[in-house]
Amino acid sequence: MEHFKISETPFLGEIAKRSKVHLVSGKNAYDNTIEALSKVDLSYAKGKKVLLKPNVGRLALAGAGVTTNPEVVAASIDAFQKVGAEVVIGESPITGVNTMEAYEVTGIAQVAKERNCLLIDMDARKFVDVALPDGIAIDSLKLCPEIMEYDIIVSIPVMKMHMHTGVTLAMKNMKGCLWRKSKVKLHMLPSVEGVNERPLNIAIADMAYALRPHLSIVDGSTCLEGLGPSAGSPKDLGIVLVGVDVFAVDAVACELMGTTAKKVPHLYLAAERGYGEIDIDKIDVTTDNWRQYTKKFEEPPKNIALNHPGFNILDKQSCSACQSTLLLFLKQHTDFLKEYYPKEEKINIAIGKGHNELPDGTLCIGNCTIKHRDKGVFIKGCPPVSSKIIEIMKIEKR
Numbered sequence: 001m002e003h004f005k006i007s008e009t010p011f012l013g014e015i016a017k018r019s020k021v022h023l024v025s026g027k028n029a030y031d032n033t034i035e036a037l038s039k040v041d042l043s044y045a046k047g048k049k050v051l052l053k054p055n056v057g058r059l060a061l062a063g064a065g066v067t068t069n070p071e072v073v074a075a076s077i078d079a080f081q082k083v084g085a086e087v088v089i090g091e092s093p094i095t096g097v098n099t100m101e102a103y104e105v106t107g108i109a110q111v112a113k114e115r116n117c118l119l120i121d122m123d124a125r126k127f128v129d130v131a132l133p134d135g136i137a138i139d140s141l142k143l144c145p146e147i148m149e150y151d152i153i154v155s156i157p158v159m160k161m162h163m164h165t166g167v168t169l170a171m172k173n174m175k176g177c178l179w180r181k182s183k184v185k186l187h188m189l190p191s192v193e194g195v196n197e198r199p200l201n202i203a204i205a206d207m208a209y210a211l212r213p214h215l216s217i218v219d220g221s222t223c224l225e226g227l228g229p230s231a232g233s234p235k236d237l238g239i240v241l242v243g244v245d246v247f248a249v250d251a252v253a254c255e256l257m258g259t260t261a262k263k264v265p266h267l268y269l270a271a272e273r274g275y276g277e278i279d280i281d282k283i284d285v286t287t288d289n290w291r292q293y294t295k296k297f298e299e300p301p302k303n304i305a306l307n308h309p310g311f312n313i314l315d316k317q318s319c320s321a322c323q324s325t326l327l328l329f330l331k332q333h334t335d336f337l338k339e340y341y342p343k344e345e346k347i348n349i350a351i352g353k354g355h356n357e358l359p360d361g362t363l364c365i366g367n368c369t370i371k372h373r374d375k376g377v378f379i380k381g382c383p384p385v386s387s388k389i390i391e392i393m394k395i396e397k398r
């Protein structure tokens with residue numbers, strides 16, 4: 001097993017004494033990004049290999065707030081190419097999503113093509129096993145090899161609420177550098193004795209030992225509130241944030257979303273280990289009156305079943321991939337389900353591997369529920385995609 005962590009940021013002027021975060025607002029995401037990046041001296045990148053890591057984890061259209069705005073990615077490519085860097089884009093999406101298809105659907109393939117920028121499916125090659133000596137919930141990562149091969153790694157997330165991690169921003173976006181299904185493992189960990197937080201959040205803090213990006217560009221053009229990371233509602237903020245201390249950038253983003261990094265477990269747990277600054281009083285936001293851009297984001301509901309009367313959601317030890325599938329499915333196909341189960345007062349739907357017993361007639365979603373397949377309709381996949389659920393249900397009914 002290798003020992004690896006992303007090197008110290010080369011953009012040293014930015015963290016000389018206090019972490020700096022630059023905010024630019026306006027209607028045009030491209031111009032905002034160019035202006036925000038102009039505040040950082042990128043000249044070090046000349047002749048260097050730069051890997052841009054946007055959030056292209058799902059099949060979602062540009063402007064939905066689920067994946068990074070292609071205009072933010074376009075501006076990031078232009079800014080680095082302008083200083084003479086060799087720029088590529090890399091992603092390892094959630095399980096069940098094809099990387100190259102995600103680039104196309106999200107509009108990122110188009111802006112990359114226009115700029116002759118290579119798109120990399122980071123799941124294509126074999127992983128590298130990396131040890132995490134400080135790890136509490138996990139002691140190693142299966143890393144996409146590109147992360148070790150590029151001189152500069154740039155995290156470019158979109159600002160979103162997240163039902164398991166509170167928010168998902170530049171640090172959490174780096175989870176998309178974990179190879180294929182190894183991402184899912186972080187959702188299935190046992191609880192950690194003595195740490196009163198979800199093991200997923202502890203694991204993301206563990207991951208931060210190795211995966212702190214050199215630069216973070218947070219897309220706050222159209223964001224996502226409520227049921228993030230995929231079933232929430234778009235929210236226009238019209239801003240872009242840039243900084244080299246990923247925790248400082250995330251902390252400022254949290255404030256703008258109406259929360260605080262001190263309440264976001266993966267951020268405060270990592271900051272306690274000295275991985276970055278989340279104390280807003282110790283961060284220099286270089287934009288005057290930056291708090292005027294704050295818009296309170298709707299929190300994700302604590303219990304997804306409450307939002308879906310008529311459904312009994314049986315969720316035991318599932319991961320967010322299956323939850324997202326289910327939530328999207330419920331959002332789009334409630335009428336289909338009610339017609340499918342006309343006599344049920346409450347439709348039972350199960351996800352996750354922790355069920356001992358399930359009621360007869362349960363719709364079992366995802367491979368984790370396979371042992372209950374005889375109880376009702378079973379949808380295989382890890383996770384299954386929403387369209388597959390309908391397809392299988394229609395076949396089963398025949």
Ligand code: SF4
Nearest residue numbers: 319322366367368382
């Ligand atoms: S089947 Fe669903 S809950 Fe189980 S590991 Fe796969 S994505 Fe996670």
